[in-house]
Amino acid sequence: MKERLLQNGRLLPALEAALADRYELHPLWREADPQAFLAAHGADFAGYIASARLGADAGMLAALPNLRVVSIVGVGLDAVDLGAARARGIAVGYTPQVLDDCVADTALLLLLDVARRGSEADRFVRRGAWAGGAAFALGTRASGKRVGILGLGRIGRAIARRCAGFDMEIRYHNRRPLADVPYGYAASALELARWAEFLVVAAAGGPASRHLVSAEILDALGPRGFLVNIARGSVVDEQALAAALAQGRLAGAGLDVYAHEPQVPEALLRLDNTVLLPHISSATHETRQAMADLALANLQAFFDTGAVRVAAW
Numbered sequence: 001m002k003e004r005l006l007q008n009g010r011l012l013p014a015l016e017a018a019l020a021d022r023y024e025l026h027p028l029w030r031e032a033d034p035q036a037f038l039a040a041h042g043a044d045f046a047g048y049i050a051s052a053r054l055g056a057d058a059g060m061l062a063a064l065p066n067l068r069v070v071s072i073v074g075v076g077l078d079a080v081d082l083g084a085a086r087a088r089g090i091a092v093g094y095t096p097q098v099l100d101d102c103v104a105d106t107a108l109l110l111l112l113d114v115a116r117r118g119s120e121a122d123r124f125v126r127r128g129a130w131a132g133g134a135a136f137a138l139g140t141r142a143s144g145k146r147v148g149i150l151g152l153g154r155i156g157r158a159i160a161r162r163c164a165g166f167d168m169e170i171r172y173h174n175r176r177p178l179a180d181v182p183y184g185y186a187a188s189a190l191e192l193a194r195w196a197e198f199l200v201v202a203a204a205g206g207p208a209s210r211h212l213v214s215a216e217i218l219d220a221l222g223p224r225g226f227l228v229n230i231a232r233g234s235v236v237d238e239q240a241l242a243a244a245l246a247q248g249r250l251a252g253a254g255l256d257v258y259a260h261e262p263q264v265p266e267a268l269l270r271l272d273n274t275v276l277l278p279h280i281s282s283a284t285h286e287t288r289q290a291m292a293d294l295a296l297a298n299l300q301a302f303f304d305t306g307a308v309r310v311a312a313w
Contacts, residue, residue: 003303006064008050011073015292022300023047038063047071047299052094053261053279055079061090069302073295074282075099075155077312078205078232086313093298093308097154098290099282104158106281107200107230110254111147111163113275114226115140115198120272140226140251143167148196150189150213151203151231152178159200171195189213193220198228205232215240218250226252230281233258242267245274256281 005023007016019025026045031037042063048056052074058081061067072080072094085092113119116139124136143166149156152172160170160183171184173192178185186192189212193199199221203209213227213236221227227250229236238259244250245268252273258264261279268274282288298308 003047004045005047005049005299006045008048008056008060009054011049011051012288012292014289015073015296018292018296019049019299022296035063047303049073049295049299052076052079056085056092057081058084061085061088069093069299069308071295071298071302071308072312073291075103076205076232078234080312082312091302091306091308092312093295093302093310094312095291095294095298096310098294099287100154100158102284102287103155103230103281104162106256106277107155107159107202107228108162108166110228110230110256110275110277111198111200111226112142114228114252114254114273115142119275140224142198145169145197146171146195147198147200148172148186148192149183150192150199150201150235152181152183153202153204155230156200156202157181159202163200168198189217190220193217193225196221196225198226201227201229201231201235203231203235205234209235211235211237211240213237213241215244218244221250223249224251226250226254228254230256233261238265238268242271245271 002024005019005025007025007027009029028034043065045064046066046068048064048067049071052072056070061081061084067090069091070085075094075096077094080092121136124130145168147163147168147170149160149172152174163170171186171192173186173189201213218240241253242265245253254275256277256279264276298310301309
């Protein structure tokens with residue numbers, strides 16, 4: 001008999017097809033009243049799968065009293081109540097590493113775009129300003145500059161390797177220095193921001209890092225500094241960021257993540273010195289397929305052996 005699996009939110013079509021082939025799959029997103037459905041049928045499911053954005057919060061876990069495994073398609077676990085899952089003995093699998101390169105590529109895309117004003121220049125050409133004889137403003141060189149990486153995990157290291165290719169001087173801040181990297185260590189996020197010309201946020205999300213990039217950090221980065229965020233929107237104080245950009249206390253920002261996705265603060269939308277992407281850092285055919293394959297492998301491994309292939313702890 002096939003295991004019953006609850007799917008929260010849409011996933012890659014090929015993954016949905018593979019899940020439907022292997023399991024008795026129920027798409028919660030098709031229910032007109034998901035809460036009523038969970039109240040009536042939540043006890044039927046042994047497995048659960050969702051994107052990292054939707055995760056599995058305390059309410060969802062409580063609604064699934066016989067849940068044994070969670071498979072998250074993504075690397076961020078801040079939307080998963082790991083404490084509740086661990087307390088109940090629920091295995092949690094996720095998909096790290098397979099998306100590192102594409103996320104790091106996106107960080108460099110944002111860094112170069114906001115510094116050289118690429119998206120702004122595109123808008124300038126499309127509205128006819130260049131053909132009309134207007135001059136476009138100068139950008140900022142990225143090569144050879146100082147880049148601070150806030151969070152030197154797998155993705156942070158991939159970003160650092162790419163920055164090294166642009167002859168950038170690299171420093172980082174973690175909770176503790178790392179022995180196996182050649183980059184300079186800053187003892188605090190504030191120290192890193194004071195030193196850097198570009199600050200790239202690659203820190204994990206969650207309550208511990210909420211608004212880690214505060215008004216104080218932005219002011220330390222300064223009017224010639226640039227912020228890039230490919231981590232989680234919650235890590236940056238968006239209100240403080242919008243004010244710093246509007247008031248010229250920060251040169252620019254490149255963002256792929258926001259605190260309340262898909263909503264982007266109107267104050268950021270109005271600014272030309274921002275590059276705003278719709279959370280696409282892992283959105284390539286190759287990476288999304290690799291994530292889907294690993295999410296599926298986590299489920300299959302659990303139901304075959306009792307352990308996911310890549311566990312959250």
